[in-house]
Amino acid sequence: MRPWISSLAFAAGLALASPGLAAPPPVPVAAAAAPDAALAARLDKVVDAALAEHRLVGTVVLVARDGKIVYHRAAGLADREAGRPMREDAIFRFSSVTKPFVSAAIMKLVENGVLNLDDPVTKWLPDFKPKLADGTTPVITLRQLLTHTSGLTYGLAETASHPYHQLGVSDGIDLSGLTLDENMRRLGQAPLAFPPGSAWRYSLAIDVLGSVAEKATGKPLSEVVAETVTQPLDLKDTGFVARDPARLTAAYYNAQPAPRRMTDNLDVPIGGTAVRFAPGRALDKTAFPSGGAGMVGSAGDVLTLLETLRQGGAPILKAATVTEMMKDQVGPQAATQGPGWGFGYGWAVLDDPAVAKTPQGVGTLAWGGVYGHNWFVDPKNRLTVVIMTDTAFEGMNGPFTTQVRDAVYGR
Structure with missing residues (x-):
């Protein structure tokens, strides 16, 4: 374990949106604290405004500089209807914050010689042969999946008439009742959006890589990610099912005059399409492990992974591997x-x-998640910032x- 990944806890007296509430217990984090008062003043103003303007119900914001926590705050409510305040150890539905965890696991399998990024996906999924519009079946490599250049897309990015919707393909955040194998079968029947390697489009490719990881190792994706990423980093809150439901946040979406609570398999419009959410998936042990969107965990666990990568990857990956990833x-x-x-x-x-x-x-490096998250790592300025909220899409x-x-x- 790297020296900076310690059992040090955040100081007590965390900032809460509701005055007079007792401070939650301290939370293990990825780095020692070194508060920055000027930064706190600027960020507190931003957080307070978002809550006051009902753009967010609750959030946890963490900022690390040079491997030290310079700002940490839990604000607002984790469950508005129950009056439960947000805590820094709150469990969030990761949605696409899952991708860095699974991508790191895939790269560990590459390091171990289990996978090669130039392998065709059919080496592990022999029946996964989506066709182009002209009926030809191109080769799709693991590298193209990892970079979203495979020709796949996302149902949440497509209108209702798209083949993904007609085939009932799951984006990995709904309650579909499908197995991972069945979802891959359906996905493989849909036409590709473009020849692999010719363009970029955000897609279900990491779900496909999750299936590849299962076939290559003979283990469930949850075990693969645990063995390669979360256990070596001692990330106790992160997995494919919430281990402590009492700390799981509710889920909301932006509406007027205030965000509304999500229900299972609710379609929330975004642009000209919609995202089908199922907050209950986080507690459903039968839901298939979505490599692109299915994990849950805490803001502190996300920070630990990102800081591990920023500082070179040990103990989970070699520095040369992380350099390629970046x-x-x-x-x-x-x-x-x-x-x-x-x-x-x-x-x-x-x-x-x-x-x-x-x-x-x-x-x-930067990305986010449709449940209401955003993160970035700025290696040049030695910064890592994690924003986890319970409100989509703000x-x-x-x-x-x-x-x-x-x-x-x-x-």
């Missing part, structure tokens, strides 16, 4: 998180801060995310 593998023309952004293995990579209009340094791509970013950089 490289833009697709080019800035993909505009994966807007102009100036490419994509590595597990996240967007910032190529041009000026084009992206961001204060973040070149090489910043916590993923709403003004809150850029306001937190700008406050971190003093803008």
